[in-house]
Amino acid sequence: MLVKELRQGLKSRAFVYSFMALHVLMAWDMLLYVVQTETSRDRDFPNFLFWFVIGAALLVIFPLRASGP
Numbered sequence: 001m002l003v004k005e006l007r008q009g010l011k012s013r014a015f016v017y018s019f020m021a022l023h024v025l026m027a028w029d030m031l032l033y034v035v036q037t038e039t040s041r042d043r044d045f046p047n048f049l050f051w052f053v054i055g056a057a058l059l060v061i062f063p064l065r066a067s068g069p
Contacts, residue, residue: 026050026054030046033046
């Protein structure tokens, strides 16, 4: 039963869109990291942003999506 629900969840449009948005945000964060490290040596903000987006997606967005219909 768990495997069936997992497969259905992975095929849903909500998962696909949130996964695509996660990749777009990660690409933007990587671009910000490259631009910022070329101009200064402060790497804290891009590192924080990367872990914040990953944590928000895995701990908030994906579980909330699973609780919906």
